[in-house]
Amino acid sequence: MGELAAETATAPADTPAVVPADAPATVRAIVPADTPADAPQRGRPRSHRAHQAILAAASELLLNRGLSAVSMDTVAERAGVSKATIYRWWPTKESLALDALFSEWNAVQPAVRDTGSLRGDLVSLIRPWARLVSSRPYGAVIAQLIAAAQADPAFATEYRRRFVEPRRESARAALQRAAERGEIPADTRIEVALDLIYGPIYHRLLHGHGTVNDRFVKEAIDMALNGIRGRSGAAPA
Amino acid sequence: MGELAAETATAPADTPAVVPADAPATVRAIVPADTPADAPQRGRPRSHRAHQAILAAASELLLNRGLSAVSMDTVAERAGVSKATIYRWWPTKESLALDALFSEWNAVQPAVRDTGSLRGDLVSLIRPWARLVSSRPYGAVIAQLIAAAQADPAFATEYRRRFVEPRRESARAALQRAAERGEIPADTRIEVALDLIYGPIYHRLLHGHGTVNDRFVKEAIDMALNGIRGRSGAAPA
DNA sequence: CATAAACGAAACTGGGCGTATCGTTTCCAT
DNA sequence: ATGGAAACGATACGCCCAGTTTCGTTTATG
Numbered sequence: 432m433g434e435l436a437a438e439t440a441t442a443p444a445d446t447p448a449v450v451p452a453d454a455p456a457t458v459r460a461i462v463p464a465d466t467p468a469d470a471p472q473r474g475r476p477r478s479h480r481a482h483q484a485i486l487a488a489a490s491e492l493l494l495n496r497g498l499s500a501v502s503m504d505t506v507a508e509r510a511g512v513s514k515a516t517i518y519r520w521w522p523t524k525e526s527l528a529l530d531a532l533f534s535e536w537n538a539v540q541p542a543v544r545d546t547g548s549l550r551g552d553l554v555s556l557i558r559p560w561a562r563l564v565s566s567r568p569y570g571a572v573i574a575q576l577i578a579a580a581q582a583d584p585a586f587a588t589e590y591r592r593r594f595v596e597p598r599r600e601s602a603r604a605a606l607q608r609a610a611e612r613g614e615i616p617a618d619t620r621i622e623v624a625l626d627l628i629y630g631p632i633y634h635r636l637l638h639g640h641g642t643v644n645d646r647f648v649k650e651a652i653d654m655a656l657n658g659i660r661g662r663s664g665a666a667p668a
Numbered sequence: 669m670g671e672l673a674a675e676t677a678t679a680p681a682d683t684p685a686v687v688p689a690d691a692p693a694t695v696r697a698i699v700p701a702d703t704p705a706d707a708p709q710r711g712r713p714r715s716h717r718a719h720q721a722i723l724a725a726a727s728e729l730l731l732n733r734g735l736s737a738v739s740m741d742t743v744a745e746r747a748g749v750s751k752a753t754i755y756r757w758w759p760t761k762e763s764l765a766l767d768a769l770f771s772e773w774n775a776v777q778p779a780v781r782d783t784g785s786l787r788g789d790l791v792s793l794i795r796p797w798a799r800l801v802s803s804r805p806y807g808a809v810i811a812q813l814i815a816a817a818q819a820d821p822a823f824a825t826e827y828r829r830r831f832v833e834p835r836r837e838s839a840r841a842a843l844q845r846a847a848e849r850g851e852i853p854a855d856t857r858i859e860v861a862l863d864l865i866y867g868p869i870y871h872r873l874l875h876g877h878g879t880v881n882d883r884f885v886k887e888a889i890d891m892a893l894n895g896i897r898g899r900s901g902a903a904p905a
Numbered sequence: 906c907a908t909a910a911a912c913g914a915a916a917c918t919g920g921g922c923g924t925a926t927c928g929t930t931t932c933c934a935t
Numbered sequence: 936a937t938g939g940a941a942a943c944g945a946t947a948c949g950c951c952c953a954g955t956t957t958c959g960t961t962t963a964t965g
Contacts, residue, residue, distance in 0.1 A: 472909090474911065474964075475909080475961065476911075515914085518953095522954095523954085574811070580811075581805075581809075595875055596877075599877075626868035627895070630869070633867065641859060641863070651863060658895025659895070710939075711939085713941085756942070
């Protein structure tokens with residue numbers, strides 16, 4: 432999807448759509464994986480315009496109403512395409528929702544920069560993301576995607592690959608730099624630390640028992656950082 | 669449901685079911701709220717047996733297949749009742765799922781005991797619960813309930829009242845005792861601390877990017893505790 | 906010009922939630 | 936003992952929606 436988004440940023444309207452072999456797993460393959468990306472195809476070319484219209488319609492409807500309250504007919508109508516056209520690009524409603532939400536989600540890239548301190552690194556990474564997901568009902572849609580993932584392992588893998596792992600990787604890198612600086616113990620359990628960083632925010636986002644605002648994010652990151660740095664005199668085994 | 673479960677522990681099969689005014693919000697009221705619980709009712713009495721059979725069937729099917737793969741027809745068939753009977757007790761599929769899962773979830777009560785240390789209190793509280801929810805696919809069903817909650821505020825409130833708040837309250841009490849002992853700062857942000865305790869576990873449970881086993885629970889609690897205790901020389905504001 | 910592939914409109918299939926109908930059962934009131 | 940009320944079961948029903956199919960049209964290439 433990132434590749435497609437880049438393409439559409441420069442392609443004129445209704446440029447023939449060619450889906451490269453490395454397109455996201457959720458988009459239906461159009462040509463065999465070994466087909467050169469620029470090979471001419473017989474027949475009517477796919478429509479970029481339709482594809483973008485569908486994603487835009489889907490993301491808008493999803494963030495306004497939630498996954499369960501949006502039908503494929505509604506998306507088709509809003510996009511100005513037929514439902515059959517949607518199913519030419521995406522195999523299921525959930526795969527469309529994944530792509531559509533990701534196109535919004537990915538607009539806020541994790542900042543990958545070394546501020547010199549772990550706290551600086553984490554705040555610059557987490558704060559923009561937390562603002563994004565709390566600015567609109569991301570929690571509601573993410574919850575419904577997570578629910579859909581429970582019944583479909585392949586979908587779950589793709590969801591984690593897109594929504595979970597990239598940001599964990601950015602924070603993982605920051606933790607590793609901190610260990611190199613001696614800011615945290617070299618034997619820090621990195622994956623547990625990542626859960627301590629992201630878990631509280633996701634917890635509030637999904638359960639809705641509290642708000643995710645700047646203050647909460649700051650306090651949660653600070654508390655998590657205290658935990659990750661450890662205290663002099665380790666806790667008993 | 670707790671009240672009903674207590675009743676059925678002693679009631680013979682098919683004792684007339686009387687739903688008291690304080691029954692869970694998900695069970696359809698049978699009599700006006702001000703009706704004495706033991707007042708005789710005209711007509712055929714409700715069947716405890718059917719009610720329990722429905723809950724047992726629903727919880728078994730939910731934990732084996734997940735909410736979306738279980739139909740109300742399937743629950744009715746497994747319980748040996750008609751679908752209309754289910755809808756006499758519960759207004760929606762989700763409300764049945766909530767009660768059914770809660771009947772299993774509530775079988776493991778949070779241990780409310782003072783071990784003398786915050787770590788002891790938290791481990792005795794969290795470990796049995798973590799074992800419960802990781803022993804069967806609770807995560808999958810909880811994810812689907814959370815998804816359902818996004819579209820129904822009343823359902824969300826009931827979900828949190830049953831699944832979220834009681835355990836937070838137990839941990840909150842433990843944190844307050846720890847503050848009284850001087851084990852954690854008196855000005856600890858309790859609600860943030862609770863998110864630090866529960867967030868990482870729920871994060872793995874719902875996202876499925878890592879396992880929730882005894883080791884992870886121990887490490888996550890220890891890291892969270894370090895964070896809650898704080899370090900000498902507080903983090904910058 | 907023939908052919909291929911996408912597109913649109915609309916009909917279609919099948920599943921499932923939730924409701925309605927009607928006969929039967931199980932109770933209470935008289 | 937009888938009438939009446941309410942639950943129950945079996946089954947049909949209405950409606951919605953995901954996903955598919957059909958067929959004519961459009962847009963491309965060979």
